[in-house]
Amino acid sequence: MVSERRQRLKYILWDYVSSNLAWFWFNCIRYELGAVQGGFSSLPAFLNSKMILLGQVLFPLMMMVIYCLSGYYTNVFRKSRLQELLTTITTSAICTLAIMFVALINDMFLTRKENYEMILLLWALLFFVVYAGRFLITNITTQKIRKGKLSFNTIVVGRGSAAISFVQRLEKMDENQGYKVIGYVSIPGENDVKDIDRSSFSPDELETVCREHDVKEIIVVPTKQDSVQLLNAINHLFPLNLPIKITPDRYNLLLSRVRINNMYGDLLVDISGSSLSDSGKLIKRLMDVVISAIVLTLFFPFGLIVALMIKRDSKGSVFYSQERLGYHNRPFMIHKFRTMVSDAEGDGRPRLSSNDDDRITKIGHWLRKYRIDEVPQFWNVLKGDMSIVGPRPERKYYVKQILEREPAYSLVHQVRPGITSMGMVKYGYAKDVDEMLERLRFDLIYLENMSIVNDIKIMIFTFKTIATGKGI
Secondary structure, three states: OHHHHHHHHHHHHHHHHHHHHHHHHHEEEEOOOOOOEEEOOOOHHHHHHHHHHHHHHHHHHHHHHHHHHHHHHHHHHOHHHHHHHHHHHHHHHHHHHHHHHHHHOOOOOOOOHHHHHHHHHHHHHHHHHHHHHHHHHHHHHHHHOOOOOOOOEEEEOOOOHHHHHHHHHHHOOOOOOOEEEEEEEEEOOOOOOOOOOOOOOOOHHHHHHHHHHOOOOEEOOOOOOOOHHHHHHHHOOHOOOOOEOOOOOHHHHHHHOEEOOOOOOOOOOOOOOOOHHHHHHHHHHHHHHHHHHHHHHHHHHHHHHHHHHHHOOOOOOOOEEEEEEHHHOOOEEEEOOOOOOOOOOOOOOOOOOOOOOOOOHHHHHHHOOOHHHHHOOOOOOHHOOOEOOHHHHHHHHHHHHHHOOOOHHHHHHHOOOOEEHHHHHOOOOHHHHEEEHHHHHHHHHHHHHHHHHHHHHHHHHHHHHHHHHOOO
């Protein structure tokens, strides 16, 4: 069994070596074509010049950053060859344009035609040299999967007739997709098939089974068309942090966009992640880290003043921490500036706040109005618990109530929760579970339409809310 880390390393090493080769060959060719200024006496003299040696180090590294942000290294097995081709074409073009504006702008020919030819030459070298190795590695891996030499331990959630029939179809496929079903897990409320040829596990055993058998994927195949039952079952799978797939005919119950991973055999839809592309997820995370680092750095001096104001206004700590449920239903501690009296829930019973809540301190009203109390959550973003934009995280106490009334709420755990969200922009804070359900509609719309552009729009609307003091 080839480990995911080793497979990823193959692609990374080849891309780095091939990028170096392509850049080296390009420099050799452009020197011979006379597209170099500086009066170098020979090719070795040109290649050993300070700027060329520096470029030989920096440009391949820059290319690797672009390759990484493209999402190419995210899924290293069962790659789509068409997607691989398109990704390589696109990233090679981006690398070419970046190099042209950074290094080649002063070495242009007098005629536009010759300049275009030089740019096309660089793109062709980057594309063909990089793609050759990628194609070879992917082809070898694909052949191993189809011949059964490489497989991935899989659990099927469902032990009814539909699940058994699905596994039988998998085994008869002409194109082996690498699924190695090691057992079934019952869905509460379904009629299980009694005589099966594989192990059967209870939902409580699932976490242990996945760990002991190194399970790579979970496929949900319910027999009954019951959305409540299905969503409840899926909600318990998110904490396992594994790909969760389901057939499209059941997936329409989940009210979200269908994202197909392969075109062979039974189509399966991954419901454990957002509708963003792999590159979109990486860019979103990069934006989160950069913006959070900037905000925390710039806010630090003002934060000290806020801390002093909170301490003078009421007794208690400056910060308030509370457990919330986040990405894949995992608990984490959210951090805020304290805006209420220190014993706001002294009776131990969770309570939501409202604008006229007598537990809010004087300074707390002002902090909430301009959402300054939310700033410490940028630390949660840096840690990876949250994103800047995403559905608001709730406490387990309220999550349980929401799920009882709207099972589709489990879908918000596909993504990291956010400091701000479409629900916060369009609806605002919720005072009770009924309002949480109203706000949920916007969060589900966000999941359906996730994009970097929409995230930026939500940030702009949030900034407008803060600037006008309409945080509450």
